[in-house]
Amino acid sequence: MTHLDAPPGLETAERILHEAAALFRTKSFNGASMQDLATAVGITKSSLYHHYPSKQALLAEIVEVTMSRVPPLVAEIAALDIPAASRLHRAIALHTAESIRERDYLACFSEESRYLSPAFMALHREKKDRYEALFQQLIEDGIDSGEFVAQDPSLAVMAVLGMCDGAIRRYRPEDGYSPDDIATAFANAAIRGLGVHDLEQIDAGEAAL
Amino acid sequence: MTHLDAPPGLETAERILHEAAALFRTKSFNGASMQDLATAVGITKSSLYHHYPSKQALLAEIVEVTMSRVPPLVAEIAALDIPAASRLHRAIALHTAESIRERDYLACFSEESRYLSPAFMALHREKKDRYEALFQQLIEDGIDSGEFVAQDPSLAVMAVLGMCDGAIRRYRPEDGYSPDDIATAFANAAIRGLGVHDLEQIDAGEAAL
DNA sequence: CTGCCTGCCGACCGTTCGGTAGACTACTCT
DNA sequence: AGAGTAGTCTACCGAACGGTCGGCAGGCAG
Numbered sequence: 337m338t339h340l341d342a343p344p345g346l347e348t349a350e351r352i353l354h355e356a357a358a359l360f361r362t363k364s365f366n367g368a369s370m371q372d373l374a375t376a377v378g379i380t381k382s383s384l385y386h387h388y389p390s391k392q393a394l395l396a397e398i399v400e401v402t403m404s405r406v407p408p409l410v411a412e413i414a415a416l417d418i419p420a421a422s423r424l425h426r427a428i429a430l431h432t433a434e435s436i437r438e439r440d441y442l443a444c445f446s447e448e449s450r451y452l453s454p455a456f457m458a459l460h461r462e463k464k465d466r467y468e469a470l471f472q473q474l475i476e477d478g479i480d481s482g483e484f485v486a487q488d489p490s491l492a493v494m495a496v497l498g499m500c501d502g503a504i505r506r507y508r509p510e511d512g513y514s515p516d517d518i519a520t521a522f523a524n525a526a527i528r529g530l531g532v533h534d535l536e537q538i539d540a541g542e543a544a545l
Numbered sequence: 546m547t548h549l550d551a552p553p554g555l556e557t558a559e560r561i562l563h564e565a566a567a568l569f570r571t572k573s574f575n576g577a578s579m580q581d582l583a584t585a586v587g588i589t590k591s592s593l594y595h596h597y598p599s600k601q602a603l604l605a606e607i608v609e610v611t612m613s614r615v616p617p618l619v620a621e622i623a624a625l626d627i628p629a630a631s632r633l634h635r636a637i638a639l640h641t642a643e644s645i646r647e648r649d650y651l652a653c654f655s656e657e658s659r660y661l662s663p664a665f666m667a668l669h670r671e672k673k674d675r676y677e678a679l680f681q682q683l684i685e686d687g688i689d690s691g692e693f694v695a696q697d698p699s700l701a702v703m704a705v706l707g708m709c710d711g712a713i714r715r716y717r718p719e720d721g722y723s724p725d726d727i728a729t730a731f732a733n734a735a736i737r738g739l740g741v742h743d744l745e746q747i748d749a750g751e752a753a754l
Numbered sequence: 755c756t757g758c759c760t761g762c763c764g765a766c767c768g769t770t771c772g773g774t775a776g777a778c779t780a781c782t783c784t
Numbered sequence: 785a786g787a788g789t790a791g792t793c794t795a796c797c798g799a800a801c802g803g804t805c806g807g808c809a810g811g812c813a814g
Contacts, residue, residue, distance in 0.1 A: 386791060767803085775795085780791090
């Protein structure tokens with residue numbers, strides 16, 4: 337029983353992180369014990385502590401890798417030189433698809449991050465606020481340009497991101513929807529909900545890409 | 546120190562339930578201990594067990610009182626003899642306002658109910674499905690009548706209720722929005738998002754009531 | 755006055771929690 | 785061959801968990 341017996345593509349530390357994200361999503365941070373995690377990974381509880389110093393550190397790591405992966409993708413979309421409605425459409429679709437595909441990690445990011453210790457929490461709040469500000473800016477751009485009807489942008493971002501987060505909890509693979517199915521439906525609904533009058537134009541723009 | 550000293554309007558059992566709902570929302574079911582609850586109520590942990598047989602029973606009771614209070618209100622709206630879009634608008638506004646006003650209870654209903662023991666869970670799933678079916682039926686009605694664009698009703702209900710649930714987690718009283726502000730904004734956004742073409746007519750209908 | 759019932763309490767139970775200590779094994783590098 | 789190291793193990797720790805027990809104070813009915 338050594339550390340090189342069976343590396344099926346993933347290092348132990350990475351497997352631990354994966355299983356931890358999965359457990360934190362399904363049983364919540366407080367509901368998942370280190371023993372549960374050890375069992376899922378197939379090692380003993382003590383061995384976990386060789387790779388990560390604490391349960392908190394596991395959560396912090398999960399949140400951080402997610403934070404450094406997804407926001408840049410959205411930021412890239414936000415910087416495109418296309419109408420705000422099109423940018424927001426793509427941003428929502430990406431955020432939603434990512435939320436479903438990597439729901440273990442995104443659930444930790446959006447739901448379990450509140451269990452971060454105060455030290456990590458402060459850091460995380462700031463990053464999360466910056467991430468959500470990307471969406472709010474897109475909405476404000478769209479209102480300014482007349483693509484969306486005048487409305488409170490912070491309520492709009494609350495509605496949109498709340499909807500996306502909901503997908504994580506409500507998604508069930510056995511229902512037969514692909515992440516992209518849901519992502520597209522949500523993005524369409526959101527753009528329409530913001531009061532855009534020519535959704536067809538956005539669809540056409542997407543199809544051309 | 547007797548049981549009749551200071552009933553400030555609420556019986557002990559009811560105060561326990563209130564504080565439990567608040568704690569379960571803020572710290573989650575697994576994160577809130579019976580000692581936390583006892584401290585919040587101002588009695589000892591042992592005394593809790595005089596009123597409720599277990600922590601599980603507390604959660605079950607919270608979920609059940611919510612379940613027997615809110616769905617009838619929505620069912621009443623769903624049965625009104627007005628266009629589907631108007632009924633759905635009012636149903637969403639009510640659900641959202643209620644989610645925010647009674648967010649301790651509604652959070653337990655929508656988020657913590659997954660910690661119910663299997664026995665209670667089965668019962669709860671059925672009721673929750675029936676509740677959500679109310680919304681889905683309204684959406685299907687609106688599609689059939691041409692008020693909403695053709696779309697997958699179950700994805701639509703996923704988006705709408707996900708958005709509403711999000712309000713519970715994202716709402717912060719200090720931001721200055723009233724529950725009704727958010728409820729109206731969400732209902733408008735949702736109806737628009739479903740593809741209704743004459744939102745003004747719905748607003749006019751609401752104003753007349 | 756007596757006896758019961760309600761609400762509460764301090765003390766305690768067994769279990770599980772996150773985390774630690776130290777030894778063992780097998781691999782790598784010199 | 786020998787030293788070092790990475791990864792795992794068994795065994796254990798103190799604390800906190802949900803829950804139980806027996807008893808005590810006081811209101812109330814007989």
